[in-house]
Amino acid sequence: MAKKAYIHTFGCQMNVHDSEKMAGILLREGYTFTDIPQKADLIVFNTCSIRQKAEQKFKSELGRTKSLKRKNPFLKIAVAGCIAQQEGREIFKKNPQVDYVLGPQNIHKIGSMIRTNEVMVSIEDNPEIGHIDLPVLRKDGIRAWVSIMYGCDNFCSYCVVPYTRGREKSRPSKNIYNEIFKLALCGFKEVALLGQNVNSYRSDIDFESLLKRINTIEGIERIRFVTSHPRDLSEGLMSCIKELPKVCEHIHLPLQSGSNRVLKLMNRGYTYTDYMKKVERLRKEVPDIAMTTDIIAGFPSETDKDHISTIKALRAIEFDGIFAFKFSPRPGTKAEEMGEQISDDIKSQRLAEILDIQDEITLRKNKTIEGKVQEVLVEGESKTDKGKMTGRTRTNKIINFCGDNSLTGQLVNVEIVKAMRHSLEGKLVI
Numbered sequence: 001m002a003k004k005a006y007i008h009t010f011g012c013q014m015n016v017h018d019s020e021k022m023a024g025i026l027l028r029e030g031y032t033f034t035d036i037p038q039k040a041d042l043i044v045f046n047t048c049s050i051r052q053k054a055e056q057k058f059k060s061e062l063g064r065t066k067s068l069k070r071k072n073p074f075l076k077i078a079v080a081g082c083i084a085q086q087e088g089r090e091i092f093k094k095n096p097q098v099d100y101v102l103g104p105q106n107i108h109k110i111g112s113m114i115r116t117n118e119v120m121v122s123i124e125d126n127p128e129i130g131h132i133d134l135p136v137l138r139k140d141g142i143r144a145w146v147s148i149m150y151g152c153d154n155f156c157s158y159c160v161v162p163y164t165r166g167r168e169k170s171r172p173s174k175n176i177y178n179e180i181f182k183l184a185l186c187g188f189k190e191v192a193l194l195g196q197n198v199n200s201y202r203s204d205i206d207f208e209s210l211l212k213r214i215n216t217i218e219g220i221e222r223i224r225f226v227t228s229h230p231r232d233l234s235e236g237l238m239s240c241i242k243e244l245p246k247v248c249e250h251i252h253l254p255l256q257s258g259s260n261r262v263l264k265l266m267n268r269g270y271t272y273t274d275y276m277k278k279v280e281r282l283r284k285e286v287p288d289i290a291m292t293t294d295i296i297a298g299f300p301s302e303t304d305k306d307h308i309s310t311i312k313a314l315r316a317i318e319f320d321g322i323f324a325f326k327f328s329p330r331p332g333t334k335a336e337e338m339g340e341q342i343s344d345d346i347k348s349q350r351l352a353e354i355l356d357i358q359d360e361i362t363l364r365k366n367k368t369i370e371g372k373v374q375e376v377l378v379e380g381e382s383k384t385d386k387g388k389m390t391g392r393t394r395t396n397k398i399i400n401f402c403g404d405n406s407l408t409g410q411l412v413n414v415e416i417v418k419a420m421r422h423s424l425e426g427k428l429v430i
Contacts, residue, residue, distance in 0.1 A: 003030065003032070004033065004041050005043075005044060007023060010081070011047070011054050014196075021135070022110050025110055026042070029111050038068065041076065042077075047080065049081075049086055049331075050082070065097055078098070079100070080110070086163070101121045102120075102121070104150075125166055141188065142188060142379055143191075144183050145194050146180060146193055148193045148195050149170040149200075150166065154267075156268060159330070160331070173209075174204075188220070190224065191222075197228070198226070199234065199237060208234070211223065214246075223244070224396070228251055228252065230268075230275050233253065233278050235281070249395050250320075253275075255293045258309040262301075265335075266299065266335075276316070290397070296324075297310075297325065297354055299327045299342070300327070314357055318365060319362075326348065366419035373429055374415075375393065376412055378403070380408045389407055393424075397423075398423045400423060400424070407428075412429075415429050
């Protein structure tokens with residue numbers, strides 16, 4: 001009988017895609033997959049250390065595996081991802097049930113690791129990661145994540161990514177093109193290009209040229225990308241969004257704070273004025289573009305005045321949606337060592353205000369498209385609205401509407417009947 005693997009992913013889209021790659025390797029090694037850890041011969045935790053909450057969830061789940069190991073001494077347990085990179089062999093001291101530890105730059109080694117009976121660690125820097133193409137097991141047959149680069153060179157004061165994922169390394173454009181070409185042959189309709197800062201993609205060509213090449217692939221209907229760093233958002237990229245028919249009118253552009261003082265402490269490399277100039281230029285070039293962002297509430301030494309600056313920024317820019325979180329001190333970052341850490345109560349209050357204001361803005365913006373017809377890529381049956389189909393507009397808004405499964409994977413026109421904060425209700429236009 002084939003061995004079974006259970007993979008639990010924490011964190012960002014990059015971790016989700018890394019898990020798809022590890023699943024591809026394990027499938028090649030003869031494994032099948034289960035959603036029940038008690039039935040697994042191999043348990044893989046792909047970890048995240050961007051926020052403390054994700055780390056706490058992982059350590060709680062890892063603790064539960066001690067009893068599983070006692071019941072099944074042949075069970076193998078692997079810890080991958082950012083926490084694996086940070087803690088390395090220290091993981092074994094508190095968790096002797098763990099067999100393998102591998103960082104984000106070395107997930108390709110999981111196949112060779114499981115063939116041994118030795119406890120193994122691989123957290124070394126991997127300068128060749130951009131040139132290693134791995135098998136990928138994707139559950140979604142319509143939308144695909146595709147890594148175009150790894151690591152980050154920005155060293156924001158709150159972020160562990162340059163320490164856990166290493167410095168920037170871009171994949172050759174030929175490898176990316178070939179991967180997406182094969183996805184198109186398999187029926188995929190949309191690709192989302194992944195990088196910590198896609199704007200700084202530099203290989204044999206630049207990011208704008210890469211978008212132009214991918215835009216020529218027959219069968220691919222939509223191209224998205226995350227994440228863009230405001231400092232590096234170029235006029236060339238704005239032109240690509242405007243002119244390339246497959247590049248969607250949506251951008252995720254993390255602001256983090258509306259206070260120049262806090263932005264400087266964060267080492268973001270731009271001011272609020274810099275950010276606003278790019279937003280204004282982008283909206284002039286692409287009037288219907290949807291913008292989303294990240295906001296951190298309660299960064300060290302953040303004053304009421306700084307917080308109010310962020311509130312004013314939200315009202316001035318009017319994002320379509322935000323991802324907002326309380327500041328979480330991360331080991332090894334400069335922000336962890338900063339004085340004047342904000343109390344959790346104040347962080348919670350500020351976060352609640354940020355979310356309430358953004359909810360009002362999102363609903364108001366969504367209401368403006370009621371009665372309008374939007375192109376929708378149908379993804380399948382809705383998980384939240386039983387009996388309906390679901391898909392996304394080009395601006396990345398989720399919409400549910402009446403239809404049947406034969407529409408899955410197709411581009412259809414849907415009239416927006418009712419707008420809510422986090423989704424839309426629509427009517428299929430025949």
